[in-house]
Amino acid sequence: xxxxxxxxxxxxxxxxxxGHASEASExxxxxxxxxxxxxxxxxxxxxxxxxxxxxxxHAASLGITVGMAATQARALVPDLDVxxxxxxxxxxxxxxxxxxxxxxxTPVASLSGNDGLWLDLTGVSHLHGGPERFCRHVVxxxxxxxxxxxxxxxxxxxxxHAAARYGRSAKQVIPPxxxxxxxxxxxxxxxxxxxxxRAACRRFxxxxxxxxxxxxxxxxxRRLGQAAVxxxxxxxxxxxxxxxxxxxxxxxxxxxxxxxxxGTPEQIATVAGDLVEDLCALLGTRxxxxxxxxxxxxxxxxxxxxxxxxxxxxxxxxxxxxxxFALKLDRIDPGFGLEAFRLVASRTExxxxxxxxxxxxxxxxxxxxxxLVDRIAGRVGERNVFRxxxxxxxxxERAQHRCDPLKxxxxxxxxxxxxxxxxxxxxxxxxxxxxxxxxxxxxxxxGRPYAVVAGDGPERIHGEWWRREGExxxxxxxxxxxxxxxRRFWIFxxxxxxxxxxxxxxWHMHGLFG
Amino acid sequence: xxxxxxxxxxxxxxxxxxxxxEAIDMGAPxxxxxLPFGCAPxxxxxxxxxxxxxxxxxxxxxxxxxxxDAAATLFLAGIGARFAEHFNAxxxxxxxxxxxxxxxxxxxxxxxxxxxxxxASDDKSVLAIVEDALRDGTPAAVIGEVRSASLVATRRLQxxxxxxxxxxxxxxxxxxxEVDPLSAPSAAVTRWRIASASxxxxxxxxxxxxxxxxxxxxxxxxEPHIWELEGCDARGRLAVPAPSRGRAGSAAxxxxxxxx
Numbered sequence: 001x002x003x004x005x006x007x008x009x010x011x012x013x014x015x016x017x018x019g020h021a022s023e024a025s026e027x028x029x030x031x032x033x034x035x036x037x038x039x040x041x042x043x044x045x046x047x048x049x050x051x052x053x054x055x056x057x058h059a060a061s062l063g064i065t066v067g068m069a070a071t072q073a074r075a076l077v078p079d080l081d082v083x084x085x086x087x088x089x090x091x092x093x094x095x096x097x098x099x100x101x102x103x104x105x106t107p108v109a110s111l112s113g114n115d116g117l118w119l120d121l122t123g124v125s126h127l128h129g130g131p132e133r134f135c136r137h138v139v140x141x142x143x144x145x146x147x148x149x150x151x152x153x154x155x156x157x158x159x160x161h162a163a164a165r166y167g168r169s170a171k172q173v174i175p176p177x178x179x180x181x182x183x184x185x186x187x188x189x190x191x192x193x194x195x196x197x198r199a200a201c202r203r204f205x206x207x208x209x210x211x212x213x214x215x216x217x218x219x220x221x222r223r224l225g226q227a228a229v230x231x232x233x234x235x236x237x238x239x240x241x242x243x244x245x246x247x248x249x250x251x252x253x254x255x256x257x258x259x260x261x262x263g264t265p266e267q268i269a270t271v272a273g274d275l276v277e278d279l280c281a282l283l284g285t286r287x288x289x290x291x292x293x294x295x296x297x298x299x300x301x302x303x304x305x306x307x308x309x310x311x312x313x314x315x316x317x318x319x320x321x322x323x324x325f326a327l328k329l330d331r332i333d334p335g336f337g338l339e340a341f342r343l344v345a346s347r348t349e350x351x352x353x354x355x356x357x358x359x360x361x362x363x364x365x366x367x368x369x370x371x372l373v374d375r376i377a378g379r380v381g382e383r384n385v386f387r388x389x390x391x392x393x394x395x396x397e398r399a400q401h402r403c404d405p406l407k408x409x410x411x412x413x414x415x416x417x418x419x420x421x422x423x424x425x426x427x428x429x430x431x432x433x434x435x436x437x438x439x440x441x442x443x444x445x446x447g448r449p450y451a452v453v454a455g456d457g458p459e460r461i462h463g464e465w466w467r468r469e470g471e472x473x474x475x476x477x478x479x480x481x482x483x484x485x486x487r488r489f490w491i492f493x494x495x496x497x498x499x500x501x502x503x504x505x506x507w508h509m510h511g512l513f514g
Numbered sequence: 515x516x517x518x519x520x521x522x523x524x525x526x527x528x529x530x531x532x533x534x535x536e537a538i539d540m541g542a543p544x545x546x547x548x549l550p551f552g553c554a555p556x557x558x559x560x561x562x563x564x565x566x567x568x569x570x571x572x573x574x575x576x577x578x579x580x581x582x583d584a585a586a587t588l589f590l591a592g593i594g595a596r597f598a599e600h601f602n603a604x605x606x607x608x609x610x611x612x613x614x615x616x617x618x619x620x621x622x623x624x625x626x627x628x629x630x631x632x633x634a635s636d637d638k639s640v641l642a643i644v645e646d647a648l649r650d651g652t653p654a655a656v657i658g659e660v661r662s663a664s665l666v667a668t669r670r671l672q673x674x675x676x677x678x679x680x681x682x683x684x685x686x687x688x689x690x691x692e693v694d695p696l697s698a699p700s701a702a703v704t705r706w707r708i709a710s711a712s713x714x715x716x717x718x719x720x721x722x723x724x725x726x727x728x729x730x731x732x733x734x735x736x737e738p739h740i741w742e743l744e745g746c747d748a749r750g751r752l753a754v755p756a757p758s759r760g761r762a763g764s765a766a767x768x769x770x771x772x773x774x
Contacts, residue, residue: 368652369604369630369652369653371650371652372606372630372646372647372650372652372653373630375646375647375650376606376632376643376646376647379634379639379642379643379646380632380633380634380635380639380643384632384633384634385630385631385632386630386631386633387626387627387629387630387631388614388616388626388629388631389616389626390616390617390626396615399617400615400616400617402631405630408627409626409627410626410627411620411625411626411627412616412617412620412626413617414621415617416621417615417617417618417621418584418615418618419584419587419588419591419614419615419618419619419621419622420580420583420584420587420613420614420615420618421613421615422613423613453712454713454716454719454720454721454722455719455720455721456720456721480721481721482712482713482721484712485712486581486709486710486711486712486713486725487579487581487582487710488581488584488710488713488721488724489581511615511618512580512581512583512584513581513584513618513724514581514584514585514586514587514588514589514622514710514724514726514745
């Protein structure tokens with residue numbers, strides 16, 4: 001390869017471990033770099049000679065460039081540390097980085113060449129505080145991991161690719177309207193051309209991407225090939241270039257493609273049953289249990305229909321999952337037919353091997369309630385299956401709260417309490433009672449008079465002064481009363497009957513004892 | 515021929531004869547399929563000596579009064595508590611209008627740890643939940659609060675309950691003041707009507723242990739009956755009121771209470 005002093009050499013891998021190889025394009029002194037380190041290069045066999053594919057900063061300062069023959073590098077620097085370039089290990093590292101990006105930054109991330117990543121930030125950059133902050137975050141993250149990163153955010157993947165590798169600064173955010181201006185300054189190498197097209201560009205004197213823009217398309221295609229022009233269009237956004245995202249393999253997934261589209265509920269249920277079996281087997285081999293599963297059905301017209309089920313506890317019991325899906329499969333609108341199905345375990349938890357229930361009849365009752373909870377939650381919603389647990393609060397209407405049905409709450413204090421509570425206390429009328437602490441002799445509730453024959457009380461309950469201004473001095477005196485016909489009520493009076501600021505002495509019905 | 519049969523491994527784990535008999539007994543109706551109230555005068559009148567475990571039982575309040583409704587709820591809670599204790603499993607309580615107060619239920623023996631509640635939007639989904647729970651087989655008993663349940667719906671539940679061996683307790687609430695919920699036909703094995711009655715008299719001022727007028731309005735294979743019983747204690751058990759020591763004593767009690 002000729003050394004022409006042009007910046008048309010291949011880009012350096014930005015995600016390479018410091019110490020083995022480091023960046024030259026960015027004049028950054030990697031921390032820990034010492035001038036008396038042995039200069040290091042990586043070489044790879046191409047054809048019949050060994051080429052330098054990467055070099056450390058020290059080697060770069062000694063005049064070694066990427067693409068130089070290994071023998072020439074050795075001649076330049078006699079004590080050069082030469083190691084073979086392990087591309088497979090590089091790709092593995094990149095894959096791991098892509099997975100990290102999928103899990104933490106954006107759902108759509110993929111490898112870009114063998115030295116970079118594409119992250120689709122559409123609709124996610126605000127989650128990281130805007131594009132600029134996201135750039136800084138990524139660069140910092142990579143520095144912590146031991147890499148020197150260059151980040152460019154642009155409107156198209158091609159433009160971002162070129163800017164990240166050949167742009168002036170390590171962190172660039174290119175607004176959508178400035179893509180052409182930015183690209184025209186960058187060298188041709190930024191366009192991801194193959195070697196033939198690059199050689200042709202050099203021959204015709206095209207150095208920057210801007211040189212290509214005014215040229216008529218016909219001659220350009222004839223001289224550089226259709227692929228090169230497509231690359232240019234992709235970078236400019238004239239041609240779509242979808243990013244095929246890296247899948248997070250941690251989410252187990254099974255798939256069925258059908259020979260012919262199906263549409264009846266029975267057929268869909270059959271496929272769902274098969275997929276559930278497959279998924280449970282897959283989960284079993286990985287030692288995982290399922291918490292959320294999504295069933296995707298792809299229609300012949302390209303639309304996708306999905307239903308999701310959740311479980312309250314990790315499970316891989318096919319019968320249980322089938323029951324949960326059975327409640328929801330009828331929501332899939334088959335349209336003209338469904339031709340492919342996927343079942344993704346989008347949320348899993350570790351689940352060790354289980355002992356199946358004993359065959360003895362006595363054990364039948366001692367079962368996990370999680371299956372029951374899931375089944376009912378599938379019908380009425382997760383929020384409507386609950387237990388009532390004691391809340392640390394002495395005000396009666398706040399003393400119970402709904403909690404997770406899988407928890408086992410403790411008991412309540414032993415005060416006499418009604419079995420049904422009115423949603424709001426109801427005002428009693430025509431109350432006749434001795435103040436300050438006797439139950440009423442008679443009252444009228446919902447238009448009916450009641451004559452009280454016996455009563456217990458008062459049980460004084462103070463307001464929660466830390467909650468509201470109105471409760472600071474508020475007092476309720478609760479009485480349990482029985483009328484002449486044996487009805488038992490829980491009624492209260494606002495105020496303690498002595499000081500007027502504790503309440504207005506109105507009487508209210510709050511609950512019913514059986 | 516015999517050698518082949520003998521060398522084949524037994525597909526069923528070995529059980530002794532007594533265990534096998536027990537396993538078969540589980541499915542057959544018999545004395546062990548009922549849960550007695552533990553209150554002899556009541557159990558004597560119920561065919562089978564208690565509430566059948568694989569059947570539907572219906573309970574209604576004797577009137578539209580909310581107090582009777584609360585009594586019926588506590589009656590159910592007591593039964594549920596005893597089933598939960600018997601099977602050592604939680605019960606399921608499905609309702610569409612949720613106004614239960616857990617501290618009150620605990621005082622009828624139903625601990626917070628032994629109930630799971632489900633709130634549904636209408637009667638139809640309450641019945642569906644009850645049926646789901648029966649098919650699942652986990653809960654010790656299933657309680658459903660409904661305003662209306664057709665004969666077909668109760669028959670469905672009865673079949674499911676028979677298959678699951680779990681009791682279903684339906685609390686049928688009043689829809690209109692003039693229509694008794696028990697007037698509608700139902701496949702329930704027993705139907706109860708509960709009213710609250712004057713509490714047991716105390717020698718001091720105050721409200722004594724609640725009493726209910728418990729009416730067994732209909733039962734399969736038995737006669738209707740009415741009792742006056744004392745309400746559930748902290749373990750869900752009913753009791754027969756102690757006989758008063760003559761008229762004078764009870765009159766004195768009432769007078770005392772009226773002074774209070």
